[in-house]
Amino acid sequence: AEKFAALKREQALPLAINPNSDQYLEERLQLLDEQLATVTRLAKDNELPDAILTESGLKITPLDAAVPDRAQALIDQTSQLLPRIKITELLMDVDDWTGFSRHFTHLKDGAEAKDRTLLLSAILGDAINLGLTKMAESSPGLTYAKLSWLQAWHIRDETYSAALAELVNHQYRHAFAAHWGDGTTSSSDGQRFRAGGRGESTGHVNPKYGSEPGRLFYTHISDQYAPFSTRVVNVGVRDSTYVLDGLLYHESDLRIEEHYTDTAGFTDHVFALMHLL
Structure with missing residues (x-):
């Protein structure tokens, strides 16, 4: 509170707008008048982009298809070039590229998981909502006890958040993402x-659901x-x-x-x- 008061007195608040309310409102009203004048002029000359004004009101031009029909052949050809691999192999490859698994550190000492296969299996169980029991039953060499121990010590909200950031950053820096x-x-x-279960007794009511x-x-x-x-x-x-x-x-x-x-x-x-x- 003291720091906020000091920044306010010094007019140094890190805001993207003018902190003076009177000046800010004056600037926004001026901008609003200018934009309304532009819209009025374009509407009068029937030059509004993707819209027209008629006696019945405003009509918006329907959007064109995001993907043109001629692109479907290229999509099919590209899909055929992708190798058909197991999802476990894909997870291993992505970790080799990005190293996201290093963020799943031990809760107590911050050490990385020693068994990467066990870690990625636990993550995959979360991802496909399979659960640890069924994951252990469907994975040779894995047990529920091992998966449960690793999940308890290495997989948390903060480790998922850090690993997700690693994946996002890797894609963000990839040249192809700019397309x-x-x-x-x-x-x-x-x-x-x-x-x-029964949720009516919780008192949580959503207008939609x-x-x-x-x-x-x-x-x-x-x-x-x-x-x-x-x-x-x-x-x-x-x-x-x-x-x-x-x-x-x-x-x-x-x-x-x-x-x-x-x-x-x-x-x-x-x-x-x-x-x-």
């Missing part, structure tokens, strides 16, 4: 999974198709509550400048806070 975007734009959305028990995985993805943040959300909470968390607390090198959400991820308060960043 998709520059890593400054992102979007976020949630995917709900219904849970078992009602009182059915479940959890929402809220994911931020960059314009390079890298999911740089995923958070588990109670379905009774609005998505917008977690939008800023994903933008501020991811550990990757991405510098997001523009973010998109659907209506569930938007509130005036959240987007106003984004404007301060």
Whole structure:
């Protein structure tokens, strides 16, 4: 509180806007007048991009297909070039390229896991929602006791976050990723999974899902198709509550400048806070 007060007195708050409210509002009103004048002129001359004004109102031009039909043949050809390998081999290859497994350190002494195969098997069990018991039963040489011990000591939210950042950074630095975007734009959305049991008694009611028990995985993805943040959300909470968390607390090198959400991820308060960043 003392540091904030000092920065405020010195007008040194690290904000992306003018901290003087009167000056800020004057600047924004001037910008709004200029933009409205531009829209009015374009509408009068019927030159609005991808939109026209008629007596019945505003009509938006439908979007063209993101992938042209002629590209499908190239997509099929490229798919045939990819080798057909086991998912376990793919996980090993990605770790060889990026070294993400080194972030799954021991809770007590910070040491890396000695058995990489055991570590990646436990991670894979999480990824495909197989669970440790079935993972042990389907993997020769692995036991539930070994997987459970490694999961307890090496796999945590913070180790997953650090490993995810390693993967995102590796893709971000890869030259091919620039064909998709520059890593400054992102979007976020949630995917709900219904849970078992009776949830009506919890009192959590969502306007969309009602009182059915479940959890929402809220994911931020960059314009390079890298999911740089995923958070588990109670379905009774609005998505917008977690939008800023994903933008501020991811550990990757991405510098997001523009973010998109659907209506569930938007509130005036959240987007106003984004404007301060």
